[in-house]
Amino acid sequence: MAVYTDISEGDLKHFLQQYDVGELTSYKGIAEGVENSNFLLHTTRDPLILTLYEKRVEKNDLPFFLGLMQHLSARGLSCPLPLPRRDGELLGELSGRPAALISFLEGMWLRKPEARHCREVGKALAQMHLAGEGFSIERPNALSLDGWRTLWAKAADRADEVEGGLQEEISSELDFLGRHWPNDLPAGVIHADLFQDNVFFLGDGLSGLIDFYFACNDLLAYDVSICLNAWCFEKDGAYNVTKGKALLEGYQSVRPLSDEELAALPVLARGSALRFFLTRLYDWLTTPAGALVVKKDPLEYLRKLRFHRQVGSVAEYGVAA
Ligand SMILES: Nc1ncnc2c1ncn2[C@@H]1O[C@H](COP(=O)(O)OP(=O)(O)OP(=O)(O)O)[C@@H](O)[C@H]1O
Ligand SMILES: N[C@@H](CCO)C(=O)O
Missing domain, CATH: 3.30.200.20 (Phosphorylase Kinase; domain 1)
Structure with a gap:
């Protein structure tokens, strides 16, 4: 709470x-x-x-x-x-x-979004990216590579308590991302936390976005990868390509992604999965028992990270390569 x-x-x-x-x-x-x-x-x-x-x-x-x-x-x-x-x-x-x-924004967030909702989310994300142009204040993303390394340094010692072998797996993931992270893609203001509980719907229509408290300047396609992680996996951990396709089509109907942005999606999605894994892991290890807050499961994001690691082509996300 x-x-x-x-x-x-x-x-x-x-x-x-x-x-x-x-x-x-x-x-x-x-x-x-x-x-x-x-x-x-x-x-x-x-x-x-x-x-x-x-x-x-x-x-x-x-x-x-x-x-x-x-x-x-x-x-x-x-x-x-x-x-x-x-x-x-x-x-x-x-x-x-x-x-x-x-x-106060009218609407409710969806516990069980369907592909048509993912399409609306994609559109709204692209609209936000365009609307953010010209905003005069800048805020670097505190939760990108450097921020991940800082969080990991605080959690690494105890990571194997959560799952055996994690220390090694996450350290090498960070090394990989450090070597392959793109830095020449279109950037702007991103939401950076556009999860289901931050998108309101009234009936089938999207009524608005909330919770801009992680917003920052970063790669626009990184924000897309956050939404793929947050909206397009099922409870059993499977990626839902129909939802992914709908989200990406919705986004591209407002702001087409360049070939470079599309090609970078698997790496960006690894990064965004790692970002939420790390904040959840840190909270998991540091939130005192009995605190009035529901701790989120870091392993959900570890499974997503592993999925992205084995993606061979962006077509697997539901978009034509
Ligand atoms: N402008 C708003 N209109 C209607 N309800 C809102 C609004 N802002 C927040 N809420 C309600 O408050 C809840 C928590 O808001 P918010 O997501 O901003 O909090 P938070 O603590 O920053 O959460 P988190 O970062 O975990 O998503 C929302 O799920 C929603 O029910
Ligand atoms: N959306 C985040 C929590 C708060 O931003 C998560 O699911 O880990």
Whole structure:
């Protein structure tokens, strides 16, 4: 459950006086999510989301995240919009944490997405990539090769507790990626965490994207590979080529991938599988027992990584080579 910081009604009402958002009628903590504390607020006007940024989010990055949501929204992408205080600031403080109010996005995330939903996700990702053009703040990806090495250095000693042989396997994977990582592909603002719980649907239609707190500047095709990992595998670990094809077609209907981007997909997908494996492994090994947060299974991403390692041609992802 992601409510790490509690708030009192008195403090909340005081905080809301800085905004022009009507009177508070009720509020409750939102159990989903693992990074920040989120609350749903009802007021005499529109419902709102209150986010308290927790320790893994760098305060210096908040102008990037909040500014990006404004930028994308202004360019027609459906995503939450941060609300300014009466003094124009987007960021305040509540219960000792940086805090922001953002608009409530209608919709639900899908527990069992189908290929047609993957197509919509592909389209929305490409729309986000185009809408991100011209955003003036830059944020390097803290979770690329260097960040992976740092995480691995903290977890490697204990990795074999999770599965025998992991130490060797992951060390050589990092070496491989260090030698083969592309750096001359089109880059821009990427979401970097566009998992199912960050895409809302209303009926069959995609209603918007949320959770831009890993967004950064990186290769656009790397973001595509994150979505292939997050959306196109079945619970039993099998890659679903119909979903992959739909996601890639949806993406390419808005922003065609170059031959170089397509050819790089297997390596990029190895990297993105490793990224989520490593953050999950680190959390698995360091989250205290009894913490009110659901730990995610690192081995799910190890299996995905192994799949990408044996991919011979990009056609196996569902796209014509
Ligand atoms: N703008 C919004 N409109 C509607 N619901 C929202 C909005 N923002 C967040 N939520 C709700 O809060 C939940 C958690 O939000 P979010 O994914 O941003 O949190 P997080 O802690 O950063 O999570 P994680 O990084 O694990 O995905 C969402 O699944 C959703 O239910
Ligand atoms: N989407 C991430 C968690 C938070 O970003 C994962 O599934 O590991």
